[in-house]
Amino acid sequence: MRTRAKVWSVLSVIAVLGAAGTAGATTVPPGTEPAGTEPAGTEAPAATEAAGTAPAPTAPERGDADLVIWADDTRTPVMREIAEPFAEELGIVVAVQEVPSGDIRQLLTVTGPQGEGPDVIVTAHDGIGEAVADGVVEPLDLSGVADGFQDVAVEAFTYDGQTYGVPYAVENIALVRNTDLVPEAPATFEEMMQIAADFKAEHADDPTYLGLAVQVAPEGDTYHYHPFLTAFGGYIFGQNDDGTFNPDDLGVDSEGGLAAATWLQEQAAAGVLSADVTYDVMKEAFGAGKAPFAVTGPWAIGDQNNGFETTGVPYAISPIPAREGGEPPAVFVGVQGFMVSSFSEQKDLATSFVLDYLSQESSQLALFEAGGRPPALTSAYEQVASDPDIAGFGEAAAAGIPLPAIPEMSAVWDSTNLAQLNTMRGGEGPAEFTAAAEQIRSQIGG
């Protein structure tokens, strides 16, 4: 009684505030949940659009299950399958409940403290900073299994020196090229941009032709801008020696960051990049052969709704090349994994399920087959890396960094998205990014 009512009343606050349920309980600013961390395929674009629109989510009832797992629609069926032998062997009842991916962590935060939430959640790693600050996820000792996983995956689920989740998939963007237009992967960043500029110049009158198809609209997209920022030596947060991010070292307005801003301004003015390109525009342009390059993730390839595979455009995947004499551009790597709720009354079962069972090769391969996301377990990854798409994205990930999960990152998205948008809409790149950096510093400091 009390618990449900409290959940209801917390939601009602949100609802009252957010125009009767329209605001939803989405924590993550629309731009910050990169499409990459969303379920593959059609949901990728919807994720950004629906972030503010989902009706106030409601949590499913626990029922009489011993172990409750929350997964999104794409992972619920496979989780049911995977959980079955585990449930059978231990003689327990496991319930896999479907919760929209964007709501999982928020609902855990609301329902967990009331004793109503799940035992295990499937989620992207980038919310762990807040989840840990809220005290809703349980530390997991990965020491026994960490060696088997890709470093970036374990790093992603590490916060303040402590691990909180078992990773299962690694996802990132890369350079996708039309092999009819560009048979060989460009060797340098300059070469890539030259091809893009030439192609755009040939079709200067038609806005549906793009030089470099990168999504920006409607509000700027730092996730997709990050490799370009780093190509010029810019960065968001500096990394300590152990790979953790240092919030005091903000590189948005560093020399390289400002150089990237100037470049962005030039490219937008020349029409090679456009602030009006949405995920759909990007997908359609590349899919119709109207762009030599796209910078996007596996979700655009497998998208049921006019993905590259569906349209039959010939494509190949490679890392975004480095500038001459520069460092390879770093894409953000998003890691999917399993976390255990701090409020689970079955922490033993939950931990054993996640740590002992889901970290096994067979589980990781089953998850791969259902979702197509490259496995985080090295041995599982190697088995599927013969697929050129997976190898291409994997190669790009090697130069990537985990999407920062520190809470300070939340102060970044809104400001840098806006700086990117305003720069591409005719603003002065360096001035915009300097203003963004100042705002971020004042938010982090205050």
Next chain:
Amino acid sequence: MTEGHAAPGPGRAPSLEQQHASVLGGGRSGTISGWMIKILLLGAADAVAVAGLIMAIDHEAWGYVAVLGLTLVALNVVYLPRRFVPMKYLLPGLFFLTVFGIYPVLYTAYASTTNYGTGHVLSKSQAIDQIQGQSVQPVEGATRYDITPMKDASGLFAGFALFDPEGEQLFLGTDTELTELDLDDVQLTTLVTTGRTFVESAGDLTGVRAGDVGTLPGYPDPETYQMPGETEDAAITITGGQAVESRSTLVHDADANTITDVADSENPIVYHEREGTFVADDGTALRPGFTSQVGFDNYRTVFTSSEFRASFFRVLAWNFAFAVASVVVTFALGLLLAVVFNDARMRGRKIYRSLVIIPYALPGFMTALVWRGMFNETYGINKWLPSSLEVSWQSATIPAMITLILVNMWLGYPYMFLVSTGALQSVPTDLKEAAFVDGATGWKAFRKITFPLLLVSVSPLLVASFAFNFNNFTLIWLLTGGRPRDTGETAGKTDILLSWVYRVALDASPQRQGLAAALSVVIFLIVAVLSAIGFKYTKAYEDVK
């Protein structure tokens, strides 16, 4: 026998009031079935309330006990006796007004005095449990045992079997002692799914599967179960599906309201409670924090922080303009169409009327997104315009504002059309005929007769529409997201108060629900005052009658 079939003659038909009274509590002997229905319904409602009351008492949720108790008493007092007839009609409405209207407002007001938000979502005791739980660390080099709950021959919980997979040793751990078991007399299984060792039996003890511990008498809460270890002040505890010797370094002192870190026994660090967090003298804070009362701090932030002060009046002005303009344009267009389609000379009125309400029938979530695509500066309607006429729908302030009002007009006019049509048909035609006889033109008759009469019935709806549009978060958020916005600003050029608040307090990190609640209360007061003035003003129209 025949009496039962006798139809009541006209003279014996109960009056309307009597009929109502019989259904709602009059309980005349002549309408025994009505009385039965009443008893059944009331009984069902009472049963639900009593069941809820028992659950609430069980959970010690005294607020709900009070509410349910009052409801129960009110139900029976009002519906059982024949008196209180008006109240019989009012009570359901009052109940829902309280639950869905007053309670959320009060709860929001309450939440605005807390620091609920990221890092402060737990209760204090939950936070202390978490802090202490996370300070439990394995003793260096400690063995990790696979665990199996065991039951003795009489079926009682006998302790946990601890199997050391490396040393091939087996122990039985209880809360008092740790005894080594002889491996000769033991049956072990390796679980296929997890790879852990399960002890089927050891001597006269039997292993209990995870699914059966719920019914095992004497089974303790494994999270707090401690078995004696080898090291001083450490214990074997169960964590992560295994048992390991570990110790906690944080001690909570409830009386002093402090948490002390005793890891370095000579220099213990004391953490004191400060604004929902335990903080040491050097500023180190323990995670997680908890929800605590902060009084009027959130309101102080609203009214004094530069973050809000700088843009508040600009946003309020646009918010007001947007709401007024939305009401004016939707009403103007809706009324115009209503008048046109109300003219008997118009052919195919029914078809037009059906078509006109289409925007009303489509979900606004979808259409707003479609409109956003239409106003995309490259791929939207600009594509079909000559380049000299292209408009920066999204990057310039005035066009973005016009976009919003245009789309809101499209979304809102069918509603105004519907209410105006209804109201027009209720305007007596003889009044208009009289006006024409007196020599009035069509326009003059409309302006002097029809329109004022129309306003009598629709003006409350206009006030309501104003209040709705004042908080039309959905449209703003989906169509422009408050943009255009200068880099470094939190308030965009087309943000209304609600979308601005949402961005600053909820769509950000840390989330500040407490602050958001305080801002909601402020917005609520603004809308309430404006609506009250509006309703008062509309009373003037009633004098027309």
